[in-house]
Amino acid sequence: MKYPNTKKLIVEKALDYFSNNGYAGASIRQIARAVGIRESAIYNHFKSKEEIFLAILSEFKPRSLSEKIMSDDLLDELDNPEKFLQDFAKRLIEYWNTPKERKFIRLLLMEQFTKIGSLELSVSDYINELRGISKLIFSEMIKNNIAKKYDPEILAEQFTAPLFLIRTEHLAKDDKIDFEKVSVMVKKHVNFFWNSIKL
Amino acid sequence: MKYPNTKKLIVEKALDYFSNNGYAGASIRQIARAVGIRESAIYNHFKSKEEIFLAILSEFKPRSLSEKIMSDDLLDELDNPEKFLQDFAKRLIEYWNTPKERKFIRLLLMEQFTKIGSLELSVSDYINELRGISKLIFSEMIKNNIAKKYDPEILAEQFTAPLFLIRTEHLAKDDKIDFEKVSVMVKKHVNFFWNSIKL
DNA sequence: TGATTATATTAACGAGCGTTCATTAGGGAA
DNA sequence: TTCCCTAATGAACGCTCGTTAATATAATCA
Structure with a gap:
């Protein structure tokens, strides 16, 4: 055997x-x-x-998020910015909703302050990955004159923060969750966000 | 003795x-x-x-946040909405920056998933307190025709989420932090937020 | 004052911890 | 088959854990 x-x-x-x-x-x-x-x-x-x-x-080094989330068919939607953002956010929370990621966010939140965890675990490191991608997206939108000329970093922050909070509140505990409800929250957020920045 | x-x-x-x-x-x-x-x-x-x-x-039951943050001189500023929001957010992070609150947010984030913590600790319960206050504020602003007619709940979410993320990232660890830098981040957020909703 | 109560100490308990060791079993390579 | 290496076992190690019991001390109150 x-x-x-x-x-x-x-x-x-x-x-x-x-x-x-x-x-x-x-x-x-x-x-x-x-x-x-x-x-x-x-x-x-x-x-x-x-x-x-x-x-x-x-197994969970902060990298390669864009590989997991981005793809050619998503980038093709860049001429329909709201749909692009909606699909981007949708893929993100679907990824965060996988069992391994749900376990990992718990581990991250729990151990970031302990002796053993503080050496290797930083919430900021993981969020910065998403911030970086978002910043690129919004810089591009501004350059293409489809979004208002705000500081891309602030836009990334405004786009990212509510998503991460949803992850913390609804995509961490081991309970069965109503994923449809979470999706609606995300859609509402992205919709509001896009209406705030569109030209 | x-x-x-x-x-x-x-x-x-x-x-x-x-x-x-x-x-x-x-x-x-x-x-x-x-x-x-x-x-x-x-x-x-x-x-x-x-x-x-x-x-x-x-000692940390989720209640009485408004008592700790609100006061008459703050409410007097309601006719200058951006200043009101800025001062509200400023008081919030000052409160979150007190040593006891810094320790508590760590405890909350760490123990919310464990057997002993999950019975009594819920991140949502604590954020909901702030959501409730925010929702009241924005409902009032809409009624007084100084803010756009968005769903107050979404506004509360958009206002709250970046603040909570700042708390998680910068007002939890025991390190000395550059509070001035955090204040600037908060100011930028509130400024962007207000510009998005003002009439 | 003396009696009572609250607070401390020292010692020990059973249990579980992370880890090590000697030994055994089993699959792959010669 | 023989040899080797990997992976398993059972037993034990020293240590720390939460908790309890018996006892001493110090503040409070009659």
Whole structure:
């Protein structure tokens, strides 16, 4: 019989426990039991609890958001700016709504202040990724004379902040959520935002 | 000599440790040492660690924000709406910047997902307080024909979300921060917001 | 004053923690 | 088959955890 990919399973189950109980509140024994092995077997794959934590974080480095969200068919819509923004926001919250991202935002919010988390986790780093993309979009819109000549950074902030708040409030907890309701909130936000900046 | 108010000291130091290490990551012994007593003496004042946690939360029930922020001289400025909003936002972040509120927002963000925190802590509950006040303000502005006839709830959301994000990013960590820089960010936000809704 | 009450100490408990070690089982390469 | 390496086990380590019990001390009150 082939070996199952235990290392991957450990990271997976560790994310479950860390994101619900916090790093300090989760134990190696819990994780091992969830994987289906004894706690000592964990140390064949990781040399410490901290190393498991860092292995999780390495999967969520702030980068490549635009790859995951942007695509050619989205960029084709740039001549219909509101539709573009709506679709962009829609893809964003769909991505944030995936199970792994929901777990990660919990981990990020929980551990950003702790000793172990503060070294590697920064809310700003993750939001800055989205800010950067947004700034590019709005700079382009201004250049093309379809949006008012505001500071693109402020526009990025105004576009981004309500989305991140929706993520924090509705796309973090493990509960079943009414995603349709969240979608409506996002649509209303983007609609208001676009009406504020369109020429 | 009179007894020092040990109970209050325990709550104070517990907030320090809980807000930096999380509930699970902080120990009764750490807290006791910070207070200057042995861990067993804690139990003369609280019957469990959980009771200390709940005592902290009872100091931060979501209410009375308007009492802390609003005042007559602020309401007198309602005929100068932008100045009113600027001063309102300024008082808000000054309040959020107090040491206790900085610690509490960390505790809230960290513990909202854990077993013990999820019963009593909800980010939405705290933001809703601000949303309610904001909604009242904007309803009044619309009625007085000084703001565009948007849905007051959306206006409250647009006004509130960037402020809460600033709180999360810049008014939570224990570091020394450049408060002047934060003030400028808030001013820019309020200015953009007002320009979007003014008649 | 003496009795009472509140607050502290020291010591210990059972449990769980992260981690290590010696040993065993099993799949891949020679 | 034999050898090796990976991955598992069970037992134990030293430590810390939250909590309790017995006891001492210091402030309050009759």
